[in-house]
Amino acid sequence: MNSQKKQMGLNRRQVAWRIAQEISEGSYVNLGIGSPELVANYIPEDREIIFHSENGILGMGPAPRPGEENGNLINAGKKPVTLLEGGSYFHHTDSFAMIRGGHIDICVLGAYQVAQNGDLANWATLDTSKPPGVGGAMDLSVGAKKIFVMMDHLTKDNEPKLMKTCSYPETGFGVVKTVFTDLAVIDILDSKFIVREMVETLSFTQLQSKTGAPLTLSDNFKTLTPPNLD
Amino acid sequence: MNSQKKQMGLNRRQVAWRIAQEISEGSYVNLGIGSPELVANYIPEDREIIFHSENGILGMGPAPRPGEENGNLINAGKKPVTLLEGGSYFHHTDSFAMIRGGHIDICVLGAYQVAQNGDLANWATLDTSKPPGVGGAMDLSVGAKKIFVMMDHLTKDNEPKLMKTCSYPETGFGVVKTVFTDLAVIDILDSKFIVREMVETLSFTQLQSKTGAPLTLSDNFKTLTPPNLD
Amino acid sequence: MINKVINFVEDTVSDVQDGAVILASGFGNAGATNCLLEALMETNAKYLTVVANNAGESDYGLAALIGSGKVSKVICSYPISSGSTIFQKLYNTKEIDLELVPQGTLSERLRAAGAGIGGFYTRTSVGSLLATEKEKRKFNNIEYVLEYGLKGDFALIRGKTADRWGNIIYDKSARNFGPIMAAAATTTIAQVEQIVKLGEIDPELIVTPGIYVDKVYLKK
C-alpha cells in the first residue's frame, strides 16, 4: 500500500526534472533555497543555463567534490557551490538590483500557498513562537520575469496549498506564473488555475478535490510522465 | 603700469598654491575643470593627497609625458592624465555616489559668482544663444564636505563676483566655505564674508570697493604672501 | 550554446525602431561606441531619443548620428563640449530637443531604471532652475528632489574585452557609463576590442556580467 501511495505522485527529483524541461537555453535562473536547488541537476545536457545566487554569483556551478569546499563560495542556502567558467561575483546590492530590475528570467521558489490570482505565500507561517525571517523572497517574487513554484500539492496534513486566497501572509501578489506539484503542472492565467499536465494515476475530479480553488483543464492538456528518478 | 597692475594681485598659479596649502594630508579632493586643476601642482611634497575625477578615477596623477597619452585615461575636463599607485577606476554612478554621499573632503570649483550666504553660481550665464550645460557641478556643490571656490575677485569688466545674492542662476545654495581670489582668502560664516587673508598691495577699503557685499576682517587676519610663481 | 557574438555590425542595430530611446556610453570619446552609432545611422530608424553624457564631438559617432537628423531629443548633462557644433547648431534652430540633467542625477536615473527603483530623492539641483518642476521633499530636514528612472530601449556601449556569455571588462576611465547603461536598457549591444574564451576573464574582474548584454561586436 505504502509504495503504491508513493507512486501516485512525483517525487521531488521528478518535479525538479519537470521544471528543468521548462527552462530554455540561455536563461538566467535563480533557484530558491531547498527543493528548488534540485532543478539544476536535471537541465538537459545540451542546454546552457546560467544560475544566479542572490548572495552575489552568476554562473553558479554544482556542489564541489568532498574536501574542495570553500567557505567563501556558497549559495543563498549557505551551502558550498562552485563557479563555472564565465561566472562572476558582485556585491549584494548589485545582486538585488539584478533581481529587482527584472533581469532574472526565471525564479523557482518553494511555497506554503499559492492563490488562483498568483499570490504567493512563502515567507511566514502563523507561528509566532519564532522570529520572522524574509531573506530575499519578496525581492525575488516581484523581480524575476517568471516565478515558478515548486511545492507539494497538499500539506503534510492533507490540506490544499493551492487556494482561492492565501491564509498565510503573502510574499508577493499576482506573481506566480506556473506551479509544479507532485501531481500536476498548473499555469495561472486570468486568476484561474489551468491544469496543463497531471499524473495519470489521478482523475481530474480527484485533483480538484485536493485543490482549494476551481481548476480548469487546459486545451493543451497532457499527461505528466516523468522518468524514473529514485 | 601694466606690470604694476599685474603685481597687485596673485596670478593663477599663486592662487592655486594658496589653495594647496589649505588641503591637509590624506584628503580626498576633486578639482573642477580649468584653473582649479592647477592646485594639484602645488601640494607640498610631504603631503599625500588623493585626487578624485568624477568620470571614475581615484588617485589621479599628473598629465602624462608627451607621447604617453591614453584616450581611455582622461580627467573630467577630458584631458589626458595618469593613475598613481593605489589608484582605482569605477563607473559613473559609483563615482557620483561617492560625491553625493559626502565622501569627498574638498572640491575646488571655479565660479561666476558667490553670494555672502555661500550660494554658488557656476553653471549658467544669462546668455541664451548657446544650449545650457551643467555636467557634475550641481552634484559636486551639494556633495563635497567642503567647497572651495577659486576665481578672480572681479569680472573682466571689473564687476564684483562676490555678491549679496547671485544674479546668475545658482548651482548650489549655502554651499561655499572659502573663496580664494587673486586678492584675498575669504571664509563664509553665518552669511558673512570674513576676510582671512588679503594681499598687502591693497587696503581693506579698496578690497571692499571691489566686493558686492560687506566684508568683515577676521580676528585671525594675515597678509597673503605667496611665493613667486611665474 | 550561448553565443552573443554578432559578426556583422549591421546586425547589431537592425531592430532599432522609430522613437527608440538609445543609451550611448562614453564620456567624450573615452568609452564611446562610434561604430555602433554609425551603424545606427545607416538604419531607417528615426525620431530617436539619445541619452548620453555629451552631445557628440566633431562629425563622427554620436555627432554624426545627431547630424543625420534621426535624433529628435538628447538627454544629457553637458552638450557644450568644444567640438559639439553639430548639436549646438540644431539646438539653436530648434530642430532638436534637449533635456538637461545633472551628471550624477543622469547616472543615478539610469541606475534606478536598471535596478527596479521607480524613483529616488537627491539633493542635487534642489532650488535651482533645473528643479523648478520637480517635486520636493524633506528627509531629516534637508530638502531633496524626486527623480525618476530613465530606461533605454537599446544601450550601445563600449568595452575592452568580452566572452561569448557577454561578460565585459573595460579599460581605465573608459568604463564610465558602460556598466550602468548596460543594465538600464532592454537590449544592450557592446562593441569590444577583444573576445576571449569563456573563463579567461578573472571572475573577480568582470564589471558587467553577461546578464546585462545581448550582443557583442568585435571592432578590430
Add this chain to the structure above:
Amino acid sequence: MINKVINFVEDTVSDVQDGAVILASGFGNAGATNCLLEALMETNAKYLTVVANNAGESDYGLAALIGSGKVSKVICSYPISSGSTIFQKLYNTKEIDLELVPQGTLSERLRAAGAGIGGFYTRTSVGSLLATEKEKRKFNNIEYVLEYGLKGDFALIRGKTADRWGNIIYDKSARNFGPIMAAAATTTIAQVEQIVKLGEIDPELIVTPGIYVDKVYLKK
C-alpha cells in the same frame, strides 16, 4: 604618508560609543568579521544597533556580540538561520528588538545612505505585512513603497587583501555586503587576510576604493 593599517585589534573599535549603529558584513560566515565583532564585545559600548543580513550563528562573532547583551536591536533580513539560537532566545524573551527588512531592500537602503539618496521607491514588500506602515506611490501605474537610507556609525567588514590607502578586494561570494556597508558608515574598519604594497592591486580589480575605508586590520 597615508597609512590606514592598525596593528592592534583593540584599537580598531575603541571609539565605538553607546547607541552606535554597527554595520556588520557577511552572509552567514562568508565575509563576516568575527575578530572585529569580538573586539567590540570587549569594549564598554552598549545599546548597539546591529545591521546585518543574519543574526549570528553558534556562539562566536555576531552571535557572541548579541549574546553579550550589548545589542539592543538587530536590523536584518533573515534571523532564523539554523544555529541562530542566541538571537532567537533573546527575541523570544523580548530582550532584543528586531527590524525585519527584505534582503534587497536592506542592501539598497545601505547603498542609498552611502550614495546620498534620501529615499527611494521599490516594489519589494508592496502589499505585504512588512509594508503596512510604509508610504505607497505609483509610478507608471505600478505600486511602490518608499524606503529610507540606512546609515551606520561604524562598518565592520571583511576583505581579502588591502593596501595602506585602504583599497580592498574580496574573495568570491564573501564580497556580499562589504563594499556597500563600507560606503554607508561614518567609520569603516576592514579585517583582511593580506596587506600588500600600494600599486600591487590591479586598479581595475579594486572593489572598495580606500576613500570608504578608515582602518585596516590584518588578521593572520
